[in-house]
Amino acid sequence: MNPQVFGKEHLIYVAVSLIVAFAVFFLSKRYAKTERAQNFVVKGSALILFIIILTNRLALVFEYDTANWEKLLTDSFCSTSSYVLSLVLLLGKKNNNVLHFIWLVALAGGTITTFYPNFIGQHPSFLYPPTILGMMHHTWSAIVVVLMLMFGHLKLTYKKWYCTLFGFTSYLAYGSFLMCVLGYGNPFFMTGPALDGTVFTIWVITPIYAVVYALIILAVELFRHRKKTKSQAE
Numbered sequence: 001m002n003p004q005v006f007g008k009e010h011l012i013y014v015a016v017s018l019i020v021a022f023a024v025f026f027l028s029k030r031y032a033k034t035e036r037a038q039n040f041v042v043k044g045s046a047l048i049l050f051i052i053i054l055t056n057r058l059a060l061v062f063e064y065d066t067a068n069w070e071k072l073l074t075d076s077f078c079s080t081s082s083y084v085l086s087l088v089l090l091l092g093k094k095n096n097n098v099l100h101f102i103w104l105v106a107l108a109g110g111t112i113t114t115f116y117p118n119f120i121g122q123h124p125s126f127l128y129p130p131t132i133l134g135m136m137h138h139t140w141s142a143i144v145v146v147l148m149l150m151f152g153h154l155k156l157t158y159k160k161w162y163c164t165l166f167g168f169t170s171y172l173a174y175g176s177f178l179m180c181v182l183g184y185g186n187p188f189f190m191t192g193p194a195l196d197g198t199v200f201t202i203w204v205i206t207p208i209y210a211v212v213y214a215l216i217i218l219a220v221e222l223f224r225h226r227k228k229t230k231s232q233a234e
Contacts, residue, residue: 001124003124003131021139021143024045025143025146028150042147042151042153046087048140049085049086050090053079053083053137055129057071057072058072059129059133060130075175076187076188077105077188077189078105078138080188081102081105081106082137082138085144085145089148094153097160098163099148101164103145103154107141108209109141110142114135117135120135156216157220172188174187175187175190179191
């Protein structure tokens with residue numbers, strides 16, 4: 001029987017991933033004390049993410065007898081965000097506009113898919129390269145986001161709200177190109193749901209995402225204001 005969500009293989013993977021994640025966070029917090037060390041951790045984790053997502057796409061390219069190089073092109077939120085997040089961290093500056101859009105997409109997508117990977121049953125073996133590498137890039141993208149937030153590589157603020165608007169517009173434009181020019185069937189869940197039998201197309205996901213993003217930013221700003229007020233009172 002093929003692997004299943006919440007099956008033995010999946011639960012072992014989740015347990016190992018949680019152990020690895022907490023070990024990475026603990027060791028990074030304990031030993032990366034200088035800005036140089038923290039930058040090394042963030043960029044190093046981004047490099048690992050890039051290697052994982054690239055290897056995942058290559059596994060899809062050579063999945064069958066004839067290589068399909070179009071598989072190098074990503075057509076989902078998570079895989080595209082893994083590429084973008086890794087490259088922007090490796091090549092871009094701290095706190096740049098792309099990070100202000102991509103962080104929540106990568107964190108939410110990576111976390112949700114780690115715990116509910118709907119593609120897990122595509123092959124009898126859980127270690128089938130497209131399966132295990134797909135799992136790994138989702139999980140690691142969430143870890144990378146936590147690391148860059150932990151070390152202030154990204155500072156959340158309501159002033160950068162427009163980055164989310166531009167980001168989703170870019171994803172829609174790219175998805176439209178894949179669908180209309182290259183013939184992809186459901187890029188970015190534009191024509192069908194992320195999970196069969198649900199209503200979660202991009203047209204439903206986007207407003208939910210906007211509300212969640214707004215609530216997180218509001219909580220951050222309230223916490224920041226409360227901390228500043230408390231500091232001034234002392």
